[in-house]
Amino acid sequence: MSAVPASLCSTLLFVGLFVFVSADKKNITAESGQSVTLTCRAPNNNNDIVEWSRPDLEPKHVLVYRGGNLVSDDQHPSFKNRVDLQDRQMKDGDMSLIVMNLTINDTGTYECRAFTSGTNCRKKANRSVEPISIINLSVVDPPDPKIITAESGQSVTLPCRASNNNFIILEWSRAGLGTQHVVVCRDGQFTPDDQHPSFKDRVDLQDRQMKDGDVSLILNNVTTADSGTYECRVLMGEIHSWELNIIYLSVVGPPGQTGGDTEDGGKKDGGKKDGGKKDGSVGLISGLSVCAVLLVVVGGFLIYRKCKQQNDGSYQLPVELQKV
Template sequence: MASSTSGTSVAVFTCLCFFFLTFADQQQITVKTGDNVTLQCHHRGGDIQLLEWRRLNPEEDVFVCRHGKNDCSTPHPSFKNRVELRDPEMKDRDVSVILNNVTINDTGTYECYVRNSSTKPPPQLFNTTRLTVTDSDQQQITVKTGDNVTLQCHHRGGDIEHLEWRRQDLKEEVFVWKHGKMSDDNQHPSFKNRVELRDPEMKDGDVSVILKNVTIKDTGTYECRVRNNKTKPPPHLITTINLTVVNSGAAEHGGDKYGGKKDGGNKDGGNKDKGDKDGGDKDGGNKDKGDKDGGDKDGGDKDGRNKDVGDKHRHLKLVLTVFVSVILVGIVGIVCVTHRKCNGHFKKNSDVSLPDEAADQEPT
């Protein structure tokens, strides 16, 4: 009896593993800011009653369709007017969506859930996609000791409530602006009285800062983070800059013409408009980039890697499916053989004991 129960439990566990291997696809996609990306998903079953695309950590509804294709919306404000079905008709059960003009803040794990006419609530998970967005406008700056350098950053959105400049290897901040003024409460001592806003009014979203009289110790990776009245804490990453400071005699011009000017000397190396007010790409990352041909050019497939990964995943799933099926059949066989042996042993013992009982009763 115990053997049969154990075998049944193992069989149920194996079936669950088989289900997740078969129905939960996973993808890894890396794109640059300003690109359009296709989050792929195909459902199996009847007519769609509910489609949900969600992002985890924090959990947000990215795109929702109820009662088919005619009632779709983007509940979260950060995705408004940026998400659409790749195929509005959802032909061949294609419920993939296109996320347009991605930003660093779109990095995360996305899940595709579907409930159709042949399934019961809640919706079933059909696909998980890990999306990584890298900064296409990451700056590389080299200056000489003693120069002033402008660390450029432009933000797009509502009114600024909190601005932070950080260096990745430091716990304290390089520069902090909050409640309408600069704050030095958590500023690293080495940056005190050396950092200021390029434009104190922050017009046109210019949150660039000037770092004065740089030293070798200022070399590092700097991050510009902003929270406005339309975003939740913590501040979101906008720009990353790799700053290298060399001795004044090591390079004639320090790599760029910074020369110690008040605005950081970024005559031709800083590019004031490098923040890209229009989203980092003149055309917003090429809106038609691989949308309808299913080639997923905008989904990290610019070099064909997504196709190769997909083939490898399908091959791996096939191998695992066959392997799990063989194990499942073996377990069922063992359970059946064990069950028959137990029944045979019981029957044999029963047949032997019956004549003795009859003999005991005969004299009476």
């Protein structure tokens, strides 16, 4: 048997090592409706073709980027208009994939490959290389929102915890505020410009250091106008995906308040002690008085009518008196 050239052995060893260490495998869990970033970074910047695929699909391509454009011819229809590269310039070899508006059907194994334009021989050689990144994505339905009830004037804590401390942005929002938020924190710093005026000087984080991912919100001096659905969103730095927590807050008036406050601070419709009983007694007495007046009027009318009949000419004496 002829000896294998040393250069060929070195080449095979290099290729074997490259295949073994090139694939970066990760497991990611996200909730339906969210967006997620699947990370992929090439070892060099010479690649100008990127393919993201899912082997269980037909066609299998999730995204194809070639010649500075997204190519949709071979793309699976379920991903059209829902995917993009995080950086189309692919600076520093960044070929990460963004998948928007996730559904349960997006669960699967995603593979990232990079190629360099050139001869057909080079393309085929490059395509035989193992994926650069393999990510197992699991999409689950979001949990049912927590329901918290508080009274007007109280302080309430809306709990939220990120999976770890490696996050870039924290956003607390409430439905109906438009583009403004309850509180926003970027890179550990509050950004009051994005805060809705109704929450200024009334909110704070339970732990400003956000240790162990604790990003719970304290809302002081709540009113019924604070009722609504609150969302706690955290952008994780490692995987560039959002974590979401939903809480419904219901703010009610103080106990015993049914008719609102009067101008002098008392309660309408029986707000005072035993006020309800007194109002009931007054109503009963008033009803009896009205009945008595009606009886007097009707009785008086009947007596008047009888007397009038006796005084007119048509009145006839009793038979016994007529005989006399």
